[in-house]
């Protein structure tokens with residue numbers, strides 16, 4: 102066990118306000134007894150593969166370049182670049198156009214440390230947990246087997262635990278199987294300095310049954326029971342020094358499905374439509390961007406709109422991409438969220454709602470946008486590197502996780518954009534235990550009565566998005 106060795110556990114899609122003592126007693130106790138970051142946030146768009154990549158590079162999407170779950174990428178000139186698909190990611194990797202920043206896997210290899218991944222997520226999300234794992238001979242175990250899993254590890258897990266159970270909803274047997282793989286095979290066999298363990302619940306059940314549905318509560322209980330098994334094993338002296346738990350985003354309730362995905366005039370250019378939608382314009386002039394925004398803000402599905410003018414000029418009715426830290430050359434010219442409830446004053450798992458594009462049914466959970474219910478995540482840690490019984494109110498977000506782990510390991514942070522959460526760290530470093538100053542500001546844009554607001558925190562010069570909402574003719578209940 103090396104100094105700072107860390108196991109990072111993710112509960113996919115868990116809203117912070119659903120991580121209750123009633124539904125997840127082991128997690129609630131862990132949060133209370135360790136360092137608990139009560140103002141933790143996801144990134145934008147609040148989508149899984151973007152979130153995974155931000156976590157593993159310590160950067161927001163504007164720096165790492167995986168700008169959405171689906172977007173337009175030069176390696177797929179005829180269609181959408183789908184980050185859930187191994188093939189698309191492989192194409193981009195071969196072209197050297199997958200990531201602009203180093204991953205935790207590469208950093209561990211450079212430092213002579215080891216990393217492992219155990220994942221129940223999609224092939225694409227599992228790939229982005231350590232995108233060059235196979236080249237670096239770092240072990241991966243995925244429910245999908247080849248090409249995601251390392252063949253020898255996959256065989257070792259199946260030899261010990263039998264065949265991988267079929268997926269279910271809730272996906273309980275797979276959560277339990279993956280937990281066994283982690284503590285019975287991966288740690289005894291590899292003893293990784295850094296290990297990622299990813300549960301794809303409660304995300305899966307929440308999408309299908311709803312954020313507060315009994316099935317989703319059952320999924321949370323199963324996640325928590327398995328988390329309890331990990332804690333018991335860890336407290337008996339096994340595994341890493343430190344455990345961090347996180348969620349990648351929350352979910353809000355999908356209401357009023359769009360009647361069609363064909364909502365953007367074809368003359369504008371190429372599009373990817375979802376909770377977060379992007380338009381890659383044929384005519385990229387500022388005048389045309391203004392024309393497209395003028396049309397968008399009059400549509401009843403339109404939430405917040407993002408555009409960056411040619412020389413950084415503002416466009417009426419839109420906020421700049423930099424405001425959400427998603428300004429990247431592979432990013433869209435115009436992006437927008439689907440309309441959602443105003444989360445500025447009141448929010449909660451039975452309140453937060455949005456229009457939705459497809460593939461769930463009415464009342465199912467959704468994410469991708471800027472509602473507080475989508476952005477508010479779980480982040481907590483225990484171990485010798487972290488303060489015990491510490492509630493941190495300092496805002497933080499997914500890109501801060503890698504710098505924090507690297508700092509606990511004594512490794513360099515160069516190339517990360519996040520901030521090591523020094524206020525929670527224990528040790529000789531004079532920065533440790535001291536919380537930085539935080540400013541709050543609200544950006545706004547208005548056009549044709551469509552108002553949009555974005556609340557940001559500024560921590561040591563870096564902005565973190567708290568949440569965004571619309572009002573006026575852009576209000577939810579119109």
Ligand SMILES: [Zn+2]
Nearest residue numbers: 113114149349
């Ligand atoms: Zn997710």
